[in-house]
């Protein structure tokens with residue numbers, strides 16, 4: 001191999017039940033990873049029964065994901081679609097997957113990453129550092145508000161942290177990000193609470 005060929009690594013993409021179709025790096029070094037779902041069923045939006053995804057694909061969805069080697073990373077997916085064989089008028093449904101919300105421009109992993117960036121920082125700072133709109137950071141914060149704690153992920157509650165994040169510019173509205181430090185040193189987000197009054 002020529003000396004000038006850069007060394008390459010491969011590692012598992014930490015997104016469940018997908019196949020990687022393509023990876024590319026744009027001229028400004030951003031990573032774009034195209035995936036497709038391995039699951040071939042979804043719940044009908046009307047009757048809730050599990051139905052086969054046999055109705056093609058929806059529009060491409062672009063989701064900001066965790067950075068790779070410090071570079072912005074986007075996941076692209078064309079969600080599978082399904083048509084219910086039993087409901088009246090055979091309504092169609094877009095497949096939902098656990099690792100992103102249909103109305104969110106981020107993967108859930110990226111939303112959690114943003115929460116950690118917000119600790120000891122402000123929405124404006126994180127927006128700048130992540131090259132994201134102010135409202136996109138705020139949206140991530142709001143999606144975590146009163147989210148249920150996933151106790152399966154929590155090994156211990158030895159060290160709980162509560163950080164206040166200013167919610168709106170110039171207004172006294174805050175969110176409290178509640179975190180727990182784990183034995184391995186990692187910090188997990190337990191929940192985000194509404195907290196309108198800043199305590200001193």
Ligand SMILES: [Zn+2]
Nearest residue numbers: 044047084087
């Ligand atoms: Zn149905």
